[in-house]
Each structure stands twice: as C-alpha cells, then as structure tokens.
Amino acid sequence: MSKATYPLKLPASVKDAAARLAREDGVSLNQWIAAAVAEKVGAVETAAAFLKDRAGGATGAGLRSFLDRVPDVPPTPGDELDA
16 A cells, blocks of 8 residues: 655644544544544545435436426415515
C-alpha cells in the first residue's frame, strides 16, 4: 500500500477531540484520522453510487413533465413558504 503525506491543519478543538478519541481507541492520532477519512470516503462513494443507481434513467425533462401535472392552487393553510 503506498502512502502519501498531507499537511493537515485542524482547529485546536477538533484536534484535541480527535486525539482524545484516538487514545480511547488505543491508536495513534494519525491512524485514527486515516480511518475517519477512509470511513467518510466510503460513505460518500456508497451514497453517490446508490443515488446514481436509484435515479436510473431519470432526466430533468421527466421531472418537468411530472411537475407540470401539479394543479395550480394555493397551498393548504400551514404549508405556505415563508418569503
């Protein structure tokens, strides 16, 4: 596995909390941050793949045709948007 270095600047409060959590987990701060970044990358990539799959062949034009069928009536009381 190749490794790359990256100078990371964190707010002191975030670094302190991460260092505390790393100590509680019994790992180095570097190892804890690497695992946290890997977890976030996995979550974002999984969500992106899920949403792409879920969208299928949907297009903006398809959404527009759906929205065009919505009746032009005032909102139900309590559902108004604040201006």
